[in-house]
Each structure stands twice: as structure tokens, then as C-alpha cells.
Amino acid sequence: MTEIKACLFDMDGVIVDTARFHFKAWHRLADSLGIQFTEEDNEQLKGVSRVDSLEKILSWGNLMLNNTKKIELMDLKNKWYLEYVEEVNPSDMLPGVYEFLKELKAAGIRIGLGSSSKNSILILEKLGIYDLFDTIMDGNKIHMSKPHPEVFERGAAELGIPPEQIVVFEDAISGVDAALSGGFYCIGIGDSSVLSKAHAVVPDMKSMTIAKMVDLLH
Ligand code: BG6
Ligand code: MG
Numbered sequence: 001m002t003e004i005k006a007c008l009f010d011m012d013g014v015i016v017d018t019a020r021f022h023f024k025a026w027h028r029l030a031d032s033l034g035i036q037f038t039e040e041d042n043e044q045l046k047g048v049s050r051v052d053s054l055e056k057i058l059s060w061g062n063l064m065l066n067n068t069k070k071i072e073l074m075d076l077k078n079k080w081y082l083e084y085v086e087e088v089n090p091s092d093m094l095p096g097v098y099e100f101l102k103e104l105k106a107a108g109i110r111i112g113l114g115s116s117s118k119n120s121i122l123i124l125e126k127l128g129i130y131d132l133f134d135t136i137m138d139g140n141k142i143h144m145s146k147p148h149p150e151v152f153e154r155g156a157a158e159l160g161i162p163p164e165q166i167v168v169f170e171d172a173i174s175g176v177d178a179a180l181s182g183g184f185y186c187i188g189i190g191d192s193s194v195l196s197k198a199h200a201v202v203p204d205m206k207s208m209t210i211a212k213m214v215d216l217l218h
Contacts, residue, residue, distance in 0.1 A: 011138075016094060026057060116146055
């Protein structure tokens with residue numbers, strides 16, 4: 001295995017448990033439209049941009065709406081989401097993440113964010129870890145949502161490190177697909193039956209270390 005020179009982290013569901021707030025806000029919106037969807041359906045929304053998530057929900061409900069209405073619904077979902085994350089603070093960071101980021105920093109392994117969210121800077125600031133990132137690639141900068149690899153490819157380009165020396169940490173099927181099609185190593189965080197395509201899967205970031213990461217990829 002080649003030397004790992006950088007790690008790219010998805011944010012929602014890997015660094016912080018905001019995935020449940022996205023689900024809660026989409027569920028509330030879908031309810032208001034009379035569209036039902038389950039937590040299992042929600043796996044298909046993880047990692048997917050706001051606009052693509054809305055399109056999927058509308059298609060599940062066979063609902064056709066004009067662009068003005070779609071923008072109104074996305075704004076409403078985001079308003080609710082921002083209310084839910086208002087109280088997010090450093091204690092909401094998922095166990096093991098902070099210690100691992102600090103270990104990477106000390107070892108000179110570069111750290112990047114690869115998130116579909118347009119709210120990523122706000123959340124990283126609330127968590128107090130914005131300054132630990134060498135690059136932030138997010139939904140404000142990219143054109144193609146995961147499973148397209150753009151978010152990770154551009155993160156890698158900003159770091160000046162090739163994908164084969166980078167590990168992506170992902171909790172979403174779309175994110176694992178994005179990492180793999182970009183030629184990155186990928187460690188799935190969550191359910192191994194859902195994220196089975198990743199090079200390795202662990203249930204969470206608890207006790208993640210550089211040694212464990214390298215070991216998982218062997
Ligand atoms: C991803 C989440 O990180 O960001 C998705 O997994 C979310 O659930 C997407 O839809 C876009 O987020 P935002 O904050 O721009 O609406
Ligand atoms: Mg995620």
C-alpha cells in the first residue's frame with residue numbers, strides 16, 4: 001500500500017450527527033406534501049445535494065412542480081434544518097473524530113472536507129474545528145453531486161495529492177460510490193451491509209487512529 005498523505009471527510013454523519021436533522025427536515029417537508037418515505041428510503045438521500053434530494057422525494061410522490069415552487073420548498077427545508085442545528089456545539093462531534101483529526105494534524109497528514117452541504121462552514125464553525133481543515137470542498141463549490149466524484153477530486157487537487165494517497169471517510173452509499181469512482185481509498189462509517197462497496201467499514205469513528213486506518217486498508 002502506498003503512503004497515505006491526506007484524509008477527506010464527509011461531514012454529515014461522519015463528523016457530526018446532522019444526518020438525522022436532514023432526515024427530520026425532509027420528512028417534515030414530505031409530510032406537508034403528502035409523500036411518505038422511510039428511513040430506509042432516506043439512505044438514498046444521504047450525501048445527495050439539496051436539489052437532487054428534493055427531486056427524489058418529488059419523484060417518489062409522483063409530484064411535478066415548477067422551479068419557483070421547488071426553490072420555495074428547498075428554502076423551507078433549509079430553514080427547518082437550520083433551526084434544528086441551531087444548538088449544535090463541540091459536544092455534538094461524533095466520538096473519536098476530534099482525537100483522530102488531532103493525530104492526523106500532528107503527523108502531517110493533510111485534512112480536507114468533501115461534503116455536499118452548503119451549510120458546511122457554519123457547522124464546522126459551530127463544532128470549533130474549521131481551522132483544522134487544509135481544504136474545504138462543499139456544495140457551494142461543486143457542480144455535480146455525489147455519487148459524482150467531483151467533490152473529492154477537487155479536494156484532492158487543492159491539496160495537490162493524488163487520489164491513491166488519500167482516504168475518504170463516508171457514511172453514504174452515494175459518497176462511497178463517489179470515492180471509488182475517483183480512485184480513492186474509502187472507509188465506510190456505519191452499516192457494513194449498506195456500505196459494502198467501501199474498502200473497509202467500521203460502525204463509527206470511535207478509536208480511529210492512523211494505525212487502525214492503515215490496518216483496515218490492508
Ligand atoms: C449532505 C447530506 O452532506 O449534504 C445530505 O448528507 C444533504 O442529506 C446534503 O441533503 C446537502 O446539504 P445542505 O446543507 O446543502 O442542504
Ligand atoms: Mg454523510
